[in-house]
Amino acid sequence: MTVLLALLAAPMGSPPMIEPPMGMAPDQRRGDQMRAFQARKEGNLSLREIEQRVVPTMRDSQYIGFDYDAGAQIYTLKFLRNGTVIWVEVDGRTGKIIGRTDG
Structure with a gap:
């Protein structure tokens, strides 16, 4: 009971920071999306077109996202x-696929 009271009486600080999955901040993901959108406007293939070409070739894997340079x-x-x-x-x-980490 004493421990519970001590915890309740302890000053509340700011809540702990929770990291987004895989260490990528939401604003970083949003930035990748915006850069990909801009590239599409400049004539590059869209993310959807890229995904339609690549995802089916990875049948035994789960697609978890993308980055864009x-x-x-x-x-x-x-x-x-x-x-x-x-x-x-x-x-x-x-x-065209130009690199892959699993050989």
């Missing part, structure tokens, strides 16, 4: 397979 015009699609994250790099101009 506006400077290099490369989408990095992230997948999860058997507890391992797999990154697939895709040229935003052509839709």
Whole structure:
């Protein structure tokens, strides 16, 4: 009972920060989305087009999201397979897979 009263009487500080999944801040995800949208306006393939090409080739994996490098015009699609994250790099101009972490 004494411990409970001590906890209730303790000063309340600010609540602990909760990290977004995989350490990516929501504003970072939003920034990737905006850069991808801008790239689409400039003639690159859309994220949807990239996903339609790549996701079906990863049948045994779960698609968990993407990053977009506006400077290099490369989408990095992230997948999860058997507890391992797999990154697939895709040229935003052509839709060709240019790199993959699982060989």
